[in-house]
Amino acid sequence: MKKTSKELMARASILLTEIKSLAQSPFTIMEVCGTHTVAIAKNALRELLPSTVRLVSGPGCPVCVTASGDIDRYLYLAAQKNVLTATFGDMIRVPGTEKNLQELRAEGADIRVVYSTQDALELARQNPDKEVVFLGIGFETTVPTVAVSLEIAKREGIKNYSVLSMHKVVPPVLKLLAEDKELVVDAFLDPGHVCSIIGIEPIKFMAQDYGKPGVVTGFEALDILEGIVMLLRQRAEGRSDIEIQYHRVAKPEGNPQAKMFIERVFEPVDASWRGIGLIRQSGLGIRGEYRLWDAVEKFSLPVFDSRETPGCRCGDVLRGIIYPTECPLFGKHCTPMKPVGPCMVSTEGSCAAYHRYAQRSVD
Amino acid sequence: MCLAIPAKIVTIDGTIAKVDMMGNERIVSIDLVPEVRIGEYVLVHAGFAISIIDDESAKETEELLLEVAEAYEKDQ
Numbered sequence: 001m002k003k004t005s006k007e008l009m010a011r012a013s014i015l016l017t018e019i020k021s022l023a024q025s026p027f028t029i030m031e032v033c034g035t036h037t038v039a040i041a042k043n044a045l046r047e048l049l050p051s052t053v054r055l056v057s058g059p060g061c062p063v064c065v066t067a068s069g070d071i072d073r074y075l076y077l078a079a080q081k082n083v084l085t086a087t088f089g090d091m092i093r094v095p096g097t098e099k100n101l102q103e104l105r106a107e108g109a110d111i112r113v114v115y116s117t118q119d120a121l122e123l124a125r126q127n128p129d130k131e132v133v134f135l136g137i138g139f140e141t142t143v144p145t146v147a148v149s150l151e152i153a154k155r156e157g158i159k160n161y162s163v164l165s166m167h168k169v170v171p172p173v174l175k176l177l178a179e180d181k182e183l184v185v186d187a188f189l190d191p192g193h194v195c196s197i198i199g200i201e202p203i204k205f206m207a208q209d210y211g212k213p214g215v216v217t218g219f220e221a222l223d224i225l226e227g228i229v230m231l232l233r234q235r236a237e238g239r240s241d242i243e244i245q246y247h248r249v250a251k252p253e254g255n256p257q258a259k260m261f262i263e264r265v266f267e268p269v270d271a272s273w274r275g276i277g278l279i280r281q282s283g284l285g286i287r288g289e290y291r292l293w294d295a296v297e298k299f300s301l302p303v304f305d306s307r308e309t310p311g312c313r314c315g316d317v318l319r320g321i322i323y324p325t326e327c328p329l330f331g332k333h334c335t336p337m338k339p340v341g342p343c344m345v346s347t348e349g350s351c352a353a354y355h356r357y358a359q360r361s362v363d
Numbered sequence: 364m365c366l367a368i369p370a371k372i373v374t375i376d377g378t379i380a381k382v383d384m385m386g387n388e389r390i391v392s393i394d395l396v397p398e399v400r401i402g403e404y405v406l407v408h409a410g411f412a413i414s415i416i417d418d419e420s421a422k423e424t425e426e427l428l429l430e431v432a433e434a435y436e437k438d439q
């Protein structure tokens with residue numbers, strides 16, 4: 001047992017040595033994905049890297065980028081009589097303008113945490129007298145699983161199931177980041193699981209048109225160190241490409257079957273991102289053929305134009321402009337137990353990740 | 364939220380498969396990887412296999428994960 005962890009350390013130290021020798025001048029890398037943020041914080045990678053290599057977090061936590069208006073909208077829906085809300089666990093404590101799902105549940109609303117859309121469909125089958133609504137939040141990794149549930153609902157004629165689609169796609173926000181004048185990022189650690197679905201074609205423009213190289217990276221400490229090495233090598237060789245480090249999972253073409261499901265059920269729509277604003281064609285709406293299972297249509301949901309929480313700098317955190325610790329509320333008024341903004345709620349939120357592993361990074 | 368965990372396909376029944384996820388038995392949907400075969404490794408996200416882990420690296424992945432798990436155990 002000792003030996004294996006020794007080998008692991010040996011591999012890490014080889015990668016770190018190469019990083020040190022390649023990073024003679026400053027290099028800023030954005031890790032787009034929230035799962036990367038967590039892995040980096042957990043393994044204290046920021047502390048291991050030479051000071052020339054800066055890692056900033058990006059907008060890759062789907063819960064964190066959900067606009068306040070969307071949160072208030074699903075809370076409004078969840079409070080309706082006869083509605084059974086099925087949701088992934090990370091949304092339970094996300095604060096809306098007035099309350100969160102947990103508080104609604106305490107007041108009697110029927111809110112269930114599910115592990116998959118299959119569970120949500122099962123709830124619909126078992127509760128024919130209720131309207132089961134699945135809260136669709138997530139990127140391309142999750143979207144195909146929601147698409148499959150809509151297909152099944154349509155095929156089996158499960159009429160009391162619907163989805164509130166707040167899904168988002170990654171390429172348009174990358175483009176926005178590449179064009180952001182405030183943000184100085186040299187290269188990107190691209191999201192391994194999103195790219196295992198969409199492949200690399202949709203993000204190639206980052207390297208080709210904007211000169212921002214990217215490496216599709218896995219989620220273990222060694223994956224991330226290797227991703228950083230690959231980016232630094234590109235700089236040393238004067239290249240700007242999209243490469244895959246996570247080749248055991250992510251193929252250049254992605255997953256054609258999953259892409260087909262997304263295409264069939266969803267269509268691109270404009271979407272609001274928390275703290276960032278409206279990004280054209282960055283969201284996914286449910287196609288007309290599946291209208292009967294679209295919660296927006298089914299419940300004629302109003303649009304909520306909610307304000308973001310005053311003082312919360314989530315938007316700047318999500319764009320990599322500030323570190324979470326630079327938010328004046330961090331750790332004082334805003335903690336995982338009493339979150340002010342969504343970046344502190346989701347386990348993948350940058351603020352939550354920094355908070356949870358803070359002790360280690362202070363050492 | 365994009366967290367995904369590797370698992371080995373044990374049995375397949377239509378679009379549902381039983382998998383071994385680091386020693387635990389789980390049921391997952393294979394609608395997104397219909398070509399998957401018994402014995403292959405997949406990556407599971409939110410109850411769905413989203414990707415087949417390629418043959419050569421599957422073993423490597425398992426080893427890596429075991430190593431990582433052990434390293435963490437030692438840590439704690």
Ligand code: SF4
Pocket residue numbers: 311312313314315317324327328329330331334335339340341342343344345351
């Ligand atoms: S620490 Fe809290 S208030 Fe500050 S940006 Fe993060 S979530 Fe928002």
